[in-house]
Amino acid sequence: MKYVDEYRSGALARNIVREIRQVQTRPWVIMEVCGGQTHSIVKHGIDELLPEGIELVHGPGCPVCVTSLEMIDKAHAIARRPEVIFTSFGDMLRVPGSEADLLTLKSQGADVRVVYSPLDALKIARANPEKKVVFFAIGFETTAPANATA
Numbered sequence: 001m002k003y004v005d006e007y008r009s010g011a012l013a014r015n016i017v018r019e020i021r022q023v024q025t026r027p028w029v030i031m032e033v034c035g036g037q038t039h040s041i042v043k044h045g046i047d048e049l050l051p052e053g054i055e056l057v058h059g060p061g062c063p064v065c066v067t068s069l070e071m072i073d074k075a076h077a078i079a080r081r082p083e084v085i086f087t088s089f090g091d092m093l094r095v096p097g098s099e100a101d102l103l104t105l106k107s108q109g110a111d112v113r114v115v116y117s118p119l120d121a122l123k124i125a126r127a128n129p130e131k132k133v134v135f136f137a138i139g140f141e142t143t144a145p146a147n148a149t150a
Contacts (some may be wrong), residue, residue, distance in 0.1 A: 013049065015048050017051065018050060020050070020054070021051045024051060024053060024054065026053070026103060027053045027054070027055065028053065028054045028055070028058065029055045029057055030033055030054065030055070030056055030101045031056075031057040031058075032056060032057070032058060032059055032060065032086065033059040033060065033061070033131075034059075034061060034062045034065055034097040035061040035062065035065025035066060036062075038058050038061075063138040064091050064092060064095060064138065067095065067138055069097065072095055072096070072097040072098075073097045073098050073099075074099065075088075075092075075097075075102075075136050076099070076102070076105060078112045078134055079102060079105050079111075079112055079134075080105060080110055081132075083131060083132050084111065084131065084132050084133075084134055085111045085113060085124055085125075085128055085131045085132070085133045085134070086102070086108075086110065086111065086112045086113070086134050086136065087112075087113050087114075087115045087120070087121040087124060087134065087135045087136065087138035088102065088112075088114070088115065088138070089114070089115065089116070089133065089135060089138070090114040092136060092138060093106075093112070093114065103141070111131075115135070117146055118135050118137065118146055118147050119146065119147070119149070121133055121134075121135035
């Protein structure tokens with residue numbers, strides 16, 4: 001598969017399902033670990049295409065996908081405050097809240113910045129002592145040590 005159109009090929013999908021049936025010798029349980037995966041599987045009917053004996057289990061979801069709308073809206077309220085520099089990892093900037101996403105707020109004048117580490121947020125705070133710097137700390141288990149260090 002090299003091109004986007006191949007991902008939309010019904011013939012290719014049927015061939016893949018046929019191949020799955022040929023190699024499946026016992027029941028399979030497959031866990032999706034991202035809300036985006038679950039959404040795509042259901043939206044495109046992949047769950048209905050799979051042969052009997054394949055069970056899809058909805059896993060915990062990645063932090064971005066499972067952050068509640070309420071939490072996103074609270075973060076946006078903080079980001080809108082003029083005394084705040086709001087920092088987060090880049091994957092949170094496009095997550096929609098009830099009214100907008102962080103990129104939209106940035107375009108409307110909110111001081112929203114992408115950081116690659118919570119230590120970046122500390123550097124921003126040291127450079128801007130007159131501001132309140134907020135780090136929206138979502139992430140996988142692999143980000144927990146850096147968050148704790150900061």
